[in-house]
Amino acid sequence: MTAVHVINGPNLNLLGRREPAVYGHETLADLEARSREVAAGLGLDLDFRQSNHEGELVDWLQECGADVAAGRSVGAVLNAGALTHTSVALRDAVVGAEVPLVEVHLSNVHAREPFRHHSYLSPVARGVVVGLGPLGYELGIRALAGATGGAA
Ligand code: CA2
Numbered sequence: 001m002t003a004v005h006v007i008n009g010p011n012l013n014l015l016g017r018r019e020p021a022v023y024g025h026e027t028l029a030d031l032e033a034r035s036r037e038v039a040a041g042l043g044l045d046l047d048f049r050q051s052n053h054e055g056e057l058v059d060w061l062q063e064c065g066a067d068v069a070a071g072r073s074v075g076a077v078l079n080a081g082a083l084t085h086t087s088v089a090l091r092d093a094v095v096g097a098e099v100p101l102v103e104v105h106l107s108n109v110h111a112r113e114p115f116r117h118h119s120y121l122s123p124v125a126r127g128v129v130v131g132l133g134p135l136g137y138e139l140g141i142r143a144l145a146g147a148t149g150g151a152a
Contacts, residue, residue: 042142
């Protein structure tokens, strides 16, 4: 069965336990369950991961690209956390592995500190969803499932 990848970066394992005013009350496990339900409804398997390590995220994006090339995945929903604002390596992985990407952020990064306003990933993403909480993951999965080579 074709999969959709959902990849989460540093500190997102803390979701639901700290800063609920910014990130809400749902845990990463809640997000995974919600994503699995959405993916299943679209006839997709879910590959849901989280890492605090940049290199591991690079490896996973490369794996995802290989799966897309082999027809085993429709692409990745990526919440790269703070690495969004710093990582040329993640951007290069997306481009190098030709990953159809939807960038997602739970919070509205544009309403926060200026250092969160820039993303290395947005220019190489098919689409970006910010500030809509867990709904962003659902929208990202739906967009990738419906991708036809044009938008998302
Ligand atoms: O809004 C988002 O989803 C972010 O990607 C979350 C990152 C932040 O660095 C980005 O600027 C925006 C932070 C993830 C850390 O999540 C925590 C959750 C609970 C408690 C502490 C951190």
